[in-house]
Amino acid sequence: MSGPMRNGGGPWRSAGFENKTWRSSGYVRGQNGGGPQAPIARGSQPYQAGPRREVILRADGVKTGGMRSEGMWDEQMPEAGKKGKGKGKGWKGKGKGKPKDPFFDVPDLFKQKTVQQVARVTAHKDIVNAVIRVDADKVYTGGKDGVLRTWTAVAKDNGAVELQADLNVDIGVEVCSLLYEPSSQWLFCGLGDGRIRGYHKPTVGEQDLKGHASNVWCMLIHQSCLISGSWDSTVRVWQPDANQQFKCVHTLSTTGGIKHMHILGNNLWTGGAKGLMVFDLTSMERVHQKTDKEVGAVMSLLEFQGHIVVSSLWGSCKVFTAAGEKTHEEKLESGKGARSIGITSMVGVVHPVSNEAMLVWGLQGGSCAVYILPDFKLKGRWEASRFGDVRALCDAGNGMLLSAGSDGTVVLWKWAQFA
Numbered sequence: 001m002s003g004p005m006r007n008g009g010g011p012w013r014s015a016g017f018e019n020k021t022w023r024s025s026g027y028v029r030g031q032n033g034g035g036p037q038a039p040i041a042r043g044s045q046p047y048q049a050g051p052r053r054e055v056i057l058r059a060d061g062v063k064t065g066g067m068r069s070e071g072m073w074d075e076q077m078p079e080a081g082k083k084g085k086g087k088g089k090g091w092k093g094k095g096k097g098k099p100k101d102p103f104f105d106v107p108d109l110f111k112q113k114t115v116q117q118v119a120r121v122t123a124h125k126d127i128v129n130a131v132i133r134v135d136a137d138k139v140y141t142g143g144k145d146g147v148l149r150t151w152t153a154v155a156k157d158n159g160a161v162e163l164q165a166d167l168n169v170d171i172g173v174e175v176c177s178l179l180y181e182p183s184s185q186w187l188f189c190g191l192g193d194g195r196i197r198g199y200h201k202p203t204v205g206e207q208d209l210k211g212h213a214s215n216v217w218c219m220l221i222h223q224s225c226l227i228s229g230s231w232d233s234t235v236r237v238w239q240p241d242a243n244q245q246f247k248c249v250h251t252l253s254t255t256g257g258i259k260h261m262h263i264l265g266n267n268l269w270t271g272g273a274k275g276l277m278v279f280d281l282t283s284m285e286r287v288h289q290k291t292d293k294e295v296g297a298v299m300s301l302l303e304f305q306g307h308i309v310v311s312s313l314w315g316s317c318k319v320f321t322a323a324g325e326k327t328h329e330e331k332l333e334s335g336k337g338a339r340s341i342g343i344t345s346m347v348g349v350v351h352p353v354s355n356e357a358m359l360v361w362g363l364q365g366g367s368c369a370v371y372i373l374p375d376f377k378l379k380g381r382w383e384a385s386r387f388g389d390v391r392a393l394c395d396a397g398n399g400m401l402l403s404a405g406s407d408g409t410v411v412l413w414k415w416a417q418f419a
Contacts, residue, residue, distance in 0.1 A: 129143055
């Protein structure tokens with residue numbers, strides 16, 4: 001492959017590229033006594049993130065804004081913005097005094113030039129739910145505005161890279177997830193009304209897969225079948241016939257809305273509002289599960305060295321063996337009695353210089369945090385989204401990373417040597 005985002009190799013399997021260390025699926029509170037509060041699932045968005053900046057578009061086209069406390073995942077986290085019992089107010093929680101910023105003394109990787117912005121585009125009019133890399137230099141994005149967009153990464157003479165807009169497909173309903181299968185050249189769009197819109201490049205065919213009753217937040221391919229997870233608490237397995245027409249052949253039920261899936265061995269891991277549930281893909285029976293009290297509201301799943309890494313909107317990241325035994329927990333707290341900073345997206349990459357395995361979190365408020373595995377050594381953070389949360393992350397290859405925000409922006413970043 002050629003192009004500014006050609007695959008640089010390394011121990012990864014993401015967006016159709018094989019790796020040995022990491023695998024990403026397909027292609028991205030509640031204790032008493034002042035602890036974080038459990039979100040209530042309602043509306044089209046699975047969780048609320050907050051507080052966030054309120055975006056105001058001025059007449060000259062410049063985005064400005066300040067902080068508001070109700071968040072942007074609809075109406076979950078009802079305590080956001082309310083006065084606490086101690087000296088802290090609103091999002092500061094119930095603890096006395098100001099909460100501790102978990103990144104107060106952490107290096108800013110952007111200021112250190114360890115992470116460099118290569119390109120930034122306003123991709124959508126609303127939240128960007130999905131960003132994927134397709135082939136060497138193509139990027140596809142989908143948003144709450146109901147639009148599917150394609151972009152080409154073009155290298156400039158000065159070494160910069162520009163994301164040039166190509167197609168603009170108005171689907172008319174929220175695009176929640178994207179999946180591209182390179183061997184069959186199918187592009188699947190998980191939609192907010194429960195449908196899956198498929199585009200087949202070789203035949204220029206289009207197909208709607210109907211069955212889910214709510215947002216389709218995740219999809220993956222397994223043995224030529226499409227597997228989809230929805231906020232209607234079901235997993236559906238779609239099998240194509242000789243004419244490339246997909247039919248639902250299996251339906252699995254879970255205890256809550258599904259946000260992310262991953263296949264480890266012959267087991268399908270599903271994560272969402274009510275925790276984790278694992279199914280055997282041969283018998284289609286449930287193997288084991290973890291409740292939301294054990295793992296939180298799951299946002300992302302990754303595989304690292306035969307283990308499953310689970311990130312939660314409740315601010316924790318836990319590691320499990322294939323048998324479901326917890327081996328590690330990493331948690332960011334905003335101070336005693338304060339609400340945790342939620343992890344809204346997650347991706348694994350390999351540093352192009354040091355060759356270290358890095359875990360990147362996208363967080364509420366717009367920051368990204370970087371950990372070196374397997375020791376979970378926090379290397380630093382940077383602000384990736386200026387006016388909202390980091391909704392999606394994608395390894396762009398060639399030492400680069402894509403981030404998508406709830407402010408409608410998509411940013412291409414490049415890794416440099418750690419200071």
